[in-house]
Amino acid sequence: MRFRDGQWLVAEGVQIQYAEEVYRITPTASGKGISLLCPTRKIINRGNTLNLATLSIDIEPAFDGVLSVEMTHWQGALRRGPDFDLFPAGRPDVDAKVTKNENGTTLSAGTISATVSGKPHDFEIAFHPTDRKKPLTTLLSRSVGLAYTPSPSTPMQLADMRNFKHYIFTQTTLAVGESIHGLGERFGPFNKVGQKIDLWNADGGTSSDQAYKNISFWMSSRGYGVFIDTPERVELEIGSERCCRVQTSVEGQRLRWFIIYGPSPREILRKYSILTGAPGSVPSWSFGLWLSTSFTTSYDEETVNSFLTGMKARDIPVEVFHFDCFWLKAFQWCDFEFDQDMFPDPKGQIARLKADGIVKKVCVWTNPYLGQASPVFAEAAAKGYLLKRKNGDVFQWDMWQTGMGIVDFTNPEACAWFVSCLEKLFDTGVDSIKTDFGERIPSEDVQWFDTSVDPKRMHNYYAFIYNKLVYEALQKRYGTNEAVLFARAATAGNQRFPLTWGGDCESTPEAMAESVRGGLSLGLSGFAFWSVDIGGFEGSPPPWIYKRWVAFGLLCSHSRLHGSNSYRVPWTVDNDVTSEEGCSATLRKWTHLKARLMPYLFSQAQECVKNGLPLSLRAMCIEFPDDPSAWTLDRQFMLGDSLLVAPIFEEDDTVQFYLPKGGWTNFFTGEVKEGPGWFTETHGFGTLPLYVRPNTLLILGKEGETRTVYDYSTDVEVRAYYAKDNARALLVDSEGKTIGTLGWKDGEVTGKDILKGNSVITVVSS
Template identity: 70%
Template sequence: MKFRDGMWLVAEGKRPEYAEEVYSLTSDDGKAMSLLCPTRKIFQRSDSLNLPTLSVDLRAEFDGAISIEVTHWQGAQNPGPHFDLYPEGKPETRNTKITTTDTTTTLSSGSISATVKTAGHDFDIRFHATNGSQKELTSLLNRSVGFAYSPAPSNQMVTGNMTNFQHYIFTQTTLSVGETVHGLGERFGAFNKVGQTVTLWNADGGTSSDQAYKNVSFWISSRGYGIFIDAPDKIELEIGSERCCRVQTSIEGQRLKWYILYGPTPKEVLQKYSILTGRPGNVPSWSFGLWLSTSFTTNYDESTVNSFLEGMKARDTPIEVFHFDCFWMKAFHWCDFIFDSKMFPDPKGQIARLKSSGLVKKVCVWVNPYLGQASPVFKYAASQGYLLRRRNGDIFQWDLWQTGMGIVDFTNPNAIKWYVSCLEKLFDTGVDAIKTDFGERIPSEDVEWFDSSDPKKMHNYYAFIYNKIVYEALQNRFGANEAVLFARTATAGTQRFPLQWGGDCESTPEAMAESIRGGLSLGLCGYSFWSVDIGGFEGYPPPWIYKRWVAFGLLCSHSRLHGSNSFRVPWLVDDNNKSEQGCSRILSKWTALKARLMPYIFSQAQESVRLGLPLSLRAMCLEFPDDPTCWYLDRQFMFGDSLLVAPIFEESGEVEFYLPKGRWTNFFTTGEETRDGPGWFKERHEFNTMPIYVRQNTILVLGQASETRTVYDYCKDVQVCLFQTMPGAKSSLVDSEGKLVGVLEVGDDGNLRDQEFLHGSWHVTKKETLASR
């Protein structure tokens, strides 16, 4: 939201007031300070009358983190929900101090400090590194903190009745020359957000708009800091778009709180962010295998499902998880958790037969938090108070998505118990994982939640409690590290409930690029695991797009074939082309490659969870923050810390990509084809390869060439590949449960040591790359 019309004029219908100076500063515990900031400069006593003030409170939260809260009227209520911060406990605040000079007061919290100018009549707060470099991160300068009315009141008397006005709090942090801004959830537009207006409000808008399923109030700067906005409300950001040199954050209400986190590297920023909002949850090794879906509106039954799985097996493509989408339930009955008896007369038996046949190991089903009134379950849930109500006591209903649809009120503990009991019945039937779809279109007006939560805050926050409930139900049934969601909606903190997928994309190369930008942005908000609908959700992918998307999709952390009104099995895409470049063979090859990479992938997954990092898609700037080019790269990514992946968007196979400084080895050549960065390179690929480059000084452990399983002994019969390694290079190996088995290390003689945990027919290759299967 813009409050000004250019630099000189106020926006039509708005009245902004700004903190003009720091009139007084108080501190009581050495860890915080409170600033009283009038909205005009105070030169004499009479200047203090008949004017608003703003309170600006700064607190040292933990090493490298300072919170800033701006308040206009402190008597305003602050109803929940509030973000669930410090889920693993708040660190002790060490190395905090307040120092003063004749003109400034500085609050230090370990590596970051905030210096407030206290002399003169200026408003000036600088955030900077505590060390001797005094590196300035960002600032709050003149006209950077304030509040605004809309419409503009004629005088203060009329604000006695605030029902006629909207009240906003805003801050504007400075943007330095060349600074870039990233994150803010799964955003499908330009990777660098400078110049954009971003609204943090969950919406079911597909991947081709500025709307987002996953709005996360956290952004990361190329200058080594991040900002987390501690509010699940609707947040408006003008990122170099109201003032080109500032990021404006505004929210409707009387207070705005955010945290500034100093790295100095982006990885360290994400580590600190994970302290605040939680680390990603662990996912089991089986979840990294290929998932196959029925697709959305397609017609299917047990025979259809079996034919697909048998077809995949005949084409050397193992399926780890089979997913039943919406129509496992009767039309108009979503989501009452009852299998359509006409199509699935024996669901428990069918699932048991699927698993015993060896065609699939796990089963997933689709759910959502809504309930159509056509189902008899609706009447029961309504009578028990499990559904969201309007202010007059009616059940909130609309005909959006499902006829007469109600929304489960997860602020009601009894509604949670009922919903979990429905999930447990699914688990009893043989279901192992849950796709938690929808949860974005939560009404914010004319509703009253069971616990009296603020409806506007609940709009985004609903994603957190919805996914938390289902994830914890899975954990309670299957174990802490065996729970897997396929979630679409998210907000800050839902990285704790993996995994997420990118929503409804079209079957076009442009949509694949949109999806990559979304995955990169979400990864920079601390999400380790992310997936996409391979081939695109909407439409009918031509064979070339399907095959290029297969290559990209199998190098996401998780891989799922899913569509809208058409199936995604390969032989239906290209009329069962059986050639080496046909869809079936290409899918088989990329699925096998991911299986071979599992020793590397699963080890990297544990590290990603520990540090709060994306496994894949990992933005290049996380691994190469000192390379300015890497902060703009949105068509390639890192898979873990050692593999660079550049998807292809052209039918011809032409691709251009960037390699940062260092020596890189082409994964798909049998010789020693290397490239030296930094630089841009062009290549042309058939469908069974694309640019995958291995970073120098990498120990890459691969399963044997014939491996097609996802879960196996990652220390047996493996190939240990040394890519341009130096003495001291290390690589951790874990077992299929994620437990550390050992650490491989290159000795001073250039050879591998610490090998005792490897067994079977394992072997070492040096400076060589591996041909595709």
């Protein structure tokens, strides 16, 4: 929200009061931090202390390299939930220290410090590395404040706050050339400077400034990140109200955020994962190809069988088959019952599919909404399982489903009932759940079962409790590391419940580029695993777009063919062209390539879970933070730490991409290009710029491997690319357990005893 009209004027109808000085510094309640009493005028004499607002700023050590900063106006305001689930794996110890000298007061939390200016009648808080005074960012004069709208004409009007909105805001400095990234799955410009961003989950598609996954965490190119600790609506003006500041505002009496010092993006993400939770593990089978029925298409058992037998005939392995919407009867979404007219024997059908070996796993679409035509609506309403209006009515609207109600997951009995419905699906043979929707959660005129929660905070937080419930139900049935969601909505912490996909995109190259930007931003928000609707969701992709999207989608961590009102099996896209440039051949090539990459991908996945890193799409700045160009790149990404991928968006087959410093090797041809620099190439549909980073040992499955799950240590190929004595490659089995580590010394691979069968070693670049 903008509180000012340019640099000099306050916005019409707004009153602002700024923290003008630090009047007093005392210890916080914990005794480890400092509490700043900040009047909204400079205190020159005793009379200045009367009839004015003050702001309290509490700075606390969170853990090494992380500080908590909380601004409060009225301390007596209720602290209503829900709150983010912080430190789910435990809170690390911190070495905190407060020092004072003539320059001010400094609080240190290991590698990060905050120094409060000691100048009389001054307001300045600098956040800096403990061993250096150069600030990461600073709260300067008129950078912390409160605002009212409409503007009260007298303080006496504030005796009744029902007609006023009250905001708390901060403005952290933006340095010259600094860029800001993250904030969830955002489809607009990669660098957020110059943008106004509202963190409020919405079903807006990929061609808008709305987002399904609003994550209140951003990363700076200057080596720090900020996590805003509230699930309510957060409004950010990132160099858009004041060009030199990031303004964060919330409606309420408090605002808390954590500042996280890296200095590298890797270290920032690792610390963020300690704060909000590490990404959950995913099973190796989930990396295979997922095939969907598509969204509003009509299909039955015969259709499903024709899709899967057609894929098998074309040598395109399908790991997971997904039943979207119309596995349910029309108007009865979502009642967890297969439409008996289309699927008279779902349990038998699923068993037959698996027994025939044409698919290994089955996923079904579901959501937390109940249409009133469904028999379960009456049951859920009668038992109090649905969200209500303040007058006691069940909250309903005709958006999406006729008379739709929303499951109230603050009710433990509703949670147990919902899980019991899922368990019936598991009994039918369902292995995974697509948890769609969860964004359009009302925040006005609603009463949750848990009366202590704030409906506005519940809007974003609903995605967390919804996906957590389903994920844990899958874990209970199938095992801790065997649970997989396909979720759309998310908030901070949802990275613990993988995986997510990018939502509704059009079947255009522009939408593919939007999806790349969304995946990059989500990866910089702590999410390890991500997918996209291959071919685009809306519309029918022309063959060239479908094939380019296949190449991009099979180099994401997870790969799903999915559309809206048209199928995505390849022969329906190009009328079954049988040449090597056809859709079927292209999908076969890229599916087989991903199978060969599995030893590398699955070992990288373990590192991502451990360190809070994205597998794919990984922004270039994570791997090359000291290269200024890396912070601008939004049309390419890293797949793990060693493979660079540049999708192709042009119908004329050309692509422009950037290579950082060093000798990069073309995966397909072995050609070496020397970076840093920009390059332009032309590619057929079977290749794209896939370059291997220098000093890489790349473990691949054998030539011709088509499976996703196999023995990643037997009959493999180890390729060396400009390997040095510090080159390493972790080898894991198909359950993620470490087998050992390969190295390179004196021109040879070390640790070869962990390889079995006819494994080969190839020096590609030296």
